[in-house]
Amino acid sequence: MSRRLDFSYRMELDFSMPAQNHQFTLRIVPHSDERQRITACEFSLEPECELHRDTDAFGNTYIYGEAKQQHERFAVTVKGSAEIDAQKHVGGKSGSEMRFSHYRFQSQYTKPDGRLLEYYNENKRCAGENAAAYARRLLHAIYSDMEYKQGVTDIYTTAEEALAKRQGVCQDYAHIMLSLCRIADIPSRYVVGMMMGEGYSHAWVEIFSDGFWYGMDPTNDKETDDAYIKISHGRDYKDCIVNRGVFIGGGEQTQHIQVIVEQSAEMRGK
Amino acid sequence: MVDLDLMENTESINRLLARYGVKFGIYKNNEFKEQLFPFDAIPRVIQKDEFSYLERGLKQRVTALNMFLDDIYHDKKIVKDKVIPEDFIFASSGYMPECENVTPVKKIYSHISGIDLVKGKDESWYILEDNLRVPSGASYPMIARELCRRSSPRTFMENQLEDNRNYAKLLRKTLDNVNVGGHTVILTPGRYNAAYFEHSYLAEKTGAHLVNGSELTVEDDKLYYVDYRGQKERVGAVYRRISDEYLDPMNFNPESVIGIPHIFDVYRKGNVALLNAPGNGIADDKGIYYFVPKMIKYYLGEEAILQNAPTYLPFYDEDMKYVLENFDRLVLKDVAEAGGYGVVFGSSMTREQKESFIGLMKREPRRFIAQEVIDFQDLDIQEGSGCVARKADLRAFVLMADEPYVWKSGLTRFSRNPDSFIVNSSQGGGFKDTWVLSR
Incomplete structure (x- = not known):
């Protein structure tokens, strides 16, 4: 049984002074997989410029280009519909776990030091414990040991640093979970996506167990269900940055993000 | 000449x-x-x-x-x-x-x-x-x-x-x-x-x-x-x-x-x-580096013509044992460093340095290689x-x-x-x- 969702992701970047020669790379377009089918997707960008599209080494769609002209606002909107079947999981299509080897090892944001190793010892994977079962255990542990708080961490905060603070946002929860799963030898990856409701983009993790990827959201202490739309995945935050850019000028920048995910209008009518 | x-x-x-x-x-x-x-x-x-x-x-x-x-x-x-x-x-x-x-x-x-x-x-x-x-x-x-x-x-x-x-x-x-x-x-x-x-x-x-x-x-x-x-x-x-x-x-x-x-x-x-x-x-x-001779054999089916300096990987238990037993005559290299940095000779370490190095090597065995010092x-x-x-x-x-x-x-x-x-x-x-x- 699948569920139809409408989504819109709008990101506005306002400059206090005009910016130009603005090179950008956007990982903001979701793609279809076994679990989600993107049935419609429109992309628009202000200011108007030539766009290029490709798929990166992790399998994410990305759009890049250069806004040469002077602009005080850089705004991206992605709108579309998705059909989610939460019963299905993304599989190892190649039939080999090899493809996911780089997700088995720690990356820049997840490298454990003293605190994470200690935390792992308190939450050790039991001998023979199934990867998904262990990850479910971790969900509860991280959720109860961390306090969700904005403003104490930033985009540079590593898992080790966030754990030291015992506070953070979805990015930090995800990095801590990745670090522990990787210590436990479970391939796991960082996911950026959208969640039912109105607000910001979200981050969670996927862990590889018995041939499939399972979505785990430690910030909400639950496995992903049909209220989640995935945009991108990678080793950690760095591989999934929604908007990367370099430009000349610009002055001060202010960023606004608004994500809306709701039950498809069509469905609501029924 | x-x-x-x-x-x-x-x-x-x-x-x-x-x-x-x-x-x-x-x-x-x-x-x-x-x-x-x-x-x-x-x-x-x-x-x-x-x-x-x-x-x-x-x-x-x-x-x-x-x-x-x-x-x-x-x-x-x-x-x-x-x-x-x-x-x-x-x-x-x-x-x-x-x-x-x-x-x-x-x-x-x-x-x-x-x-x-x-x-x-x-x-x-x-x-x-x-x-x-x-x-x-x-x-x-x-x-x-x-x-x-x-x-x-x-x-x-x-x-x-x-x-x-x-x-x-x-x-x-x-x-x-x-x-x-x-x-x-x-x-x-x-x-x-x-x-x-x-x-x-x-x-x-x-x-x-x-x-x-x-x-x-x-x-x-x-x-x-x-x-x-x-x-x-x-x-x-x-x-x-x-x-x-x-x-x-x-x-x-x-x-x-x-x-x-x-x-x-x-x-x-x-x-x-x-x-x-x-x-x-x-x-x-x-x-x-340790694997290059194996690579030559694997891809080309040939023996390596040029040899490596004898190298040990503490990652393998057997090599770790050898490295610990022969520590003083080996040169140790941190695989993440280059340009002559991160290279130490076992013989030049003080007792304390040696102990802390061995501790580190046991915690992160993949990070180091040990080699015979070539004269x-x-x-x-x-x-x-x-x-x-x-x-x-x-x-x-x-x-x-x-x-x-x-x-x-x-x-x-x-x-x-x-x-x-x-x-x-x-x-x-x-x-x-x-x-x-x-x-």
């Missing part, structure tokens, strides 16, 4: 080298210092037969390393067949997942390889390390030979040796071989780079444009060179002398101001050639009016166009410190020309 004529000119050649700006920049305590790269006129001489043996071994090695790179970023057969453990690939900082499934033009990854060797007192050659990212050094013997020929023409009439001034031609051929249409450029980070002299010298000798990142731009999925009038011309090959990390702020280090936004995106699409290919760091990793041959260098013996290595250059070619010369570096085995230029060593006899 070497006459006094050449030796008498050491000082004047060094003066000329200084005037030509043959310098080596190093950063120490965050300060940029340029120092001269002292030249010693007594060449290292390699006999014709001996060199053709090196040639065979080097071609074989670089061919296997290229196949390894193609395999790692595509099928990973060597890992699936358990010749190399996964940990040594995917946990290495040299492995770049961004390069997965990217195939460079003609499947050439390491166009310019700098392979470091030493000759032991037992007369056999050993490979010390492979440099497949941005190996520098070819320009030094090139210019030294040029100046020596001018100051002592008689020496070169009396000795029959291979001319090494063909390097520029070989390099140009290597660059043109993968050019996808358009100009060939040498990309430099600028004059504060350690090897800036080399960048400008090679540009001049090959006829390639010497450019910095701000002179290149990506448009309609192609790379362009923008000249001073603002005119754009297509670039088909970039001999980049900046590391992967700084190559493209949109794909790698976002703080990089010397890179070109989106250059990696157009490279992935095959619209420009990058020399050497990004991601090569996985093949010249100190941990992977390598000394070479004579001039000091005052006499000669003293100093440790020296050889960096051989292998250029890969359609076939690998070993340059019939090389950079011989020596340590000026009589007690040191570390010859890296960044550690203050000097250099010699390398003569390959033609008969």
Whole structure:
């Protein structure tokens, strides 16, 4: 049984002074997989410029280009519909776990030091414990040991640093979970996506167990269900940055993000 | 064999080298210092037969390393067949997942390889390390030979040796071989780079444009060179002398101001050639070094012609045991470091240092390799009016166009410190020309 969702992701970047020669790379377009089918997707960008599209080494769609002209606002909107079947999981299509080897090892944001190793010892994977079962255990542990708080961490905060603070946002929860799963030898990856409701983009993790990827959201202490739309995945935050850019000028920048995910209008009518 | 004529000119050649700006920049305590790269006129001489043996071994090695790179970023057969453990690939900082499934033009990854060797007192050659990212050094013997020929023409009439001034031609051929249409450029980070002299010298000798990142731009999925009038011309090959990390702020280090936004995106699409290919760091990793002879066997079905220095991986229990039992006579290397940093001799450690090092090695066994200290041959260098013996290595250059070619010369570096085995230029060593006899 699948569920139809409408989504819109709008990101506005306002400059206090005009910016130009603005090179950008956007990982903001979701793609279809076994679990989600993107049935419609429109992309628009202000200011108007030539766009290029490709798929990166992790399998994410990305759009890049250069806004040469002077602009005080850089705004991206992605709108579309998705059909989610939460019963299905993304599989190892190649039939080999090899493809996911780089997700088995720690990356820049997840490298454990003293605190994470200690935390792992308190939450050790039991001998023979199934990867998904262990990850479910971790969900509860991280959720109860961390306090969700904005403003104490930033985009540079590593898992080790966030754990030291015992506070953070979805990015930090995800990095801590990745670090522990990787210590436990479970391939796991960082996911950026959208969640039912109105607000910001979200981050969670996927862990590889018995041939499939399972979505785990430690910030909400639950496995992903049909209220989640995935945009991108990678080793950690760095591989999934929604908007990367370099430009000349610009002055001060202010960023606004608004994500809306709701039950498809069509469905609501029924 | 070497006459006094050449030796008498050491000082004047060094003066000329200084005037030509043959310098080596190093950063120490965050300060940029340029120092001269002292030249010693007594060449290292390699006999014709001996060199053709090196040639065979080097071609074989670089061919296997290229196949390894193609395999790692595509099928990973060597890992699936358990010749190399996964940990040594995917946990290495040299492995770049961004390069997965990217195939460079003609499947050439390491166009310019700098392979470091030493000759032991037992007369056999050993490979010390492979440099497949941005190996520098070819320009030094090139210019030294040029100046020596001018100051002592008689020496070169009396000795029959291979001319090494063909390097520029070989390099140009290597660059043109993968050019996808358009100009060939040498990309430099600028004059504060350690090897800036080399960048400008090679540009001049090959006829390639010497450019910095701000002179290149990506448009309609192609790379362009923008000249001073603002005119754009297509670039088909970039001999980049900046590391992967700084190559493209949109794909790698976002703080990089010397890179070109989106250059990696157009490279992935095959619209420009990058020399050497990004991601090569996985093949010249100190941990992977151990596996190169196995690689040669695996890909080519041949025994390695050139041997490694005997190396142990604490990652394997058996090797760990050996390393602990023989700690005092081994040299230990941190696989993440380069340029002579992160190298320690077991014998030189205090008891406390030793204990803490062993603790670290037990916690992170993959991070270290241990090697037998090779008692390598000394070479004579001039000091005052006499000669003293100093440790020296050889960096051989292998250029890969359609076939690998070993340059019939090389950079011989020596340590000026009589007690040191570390010859890296960044550690203050000097250099010699390398003569390959033609008969």
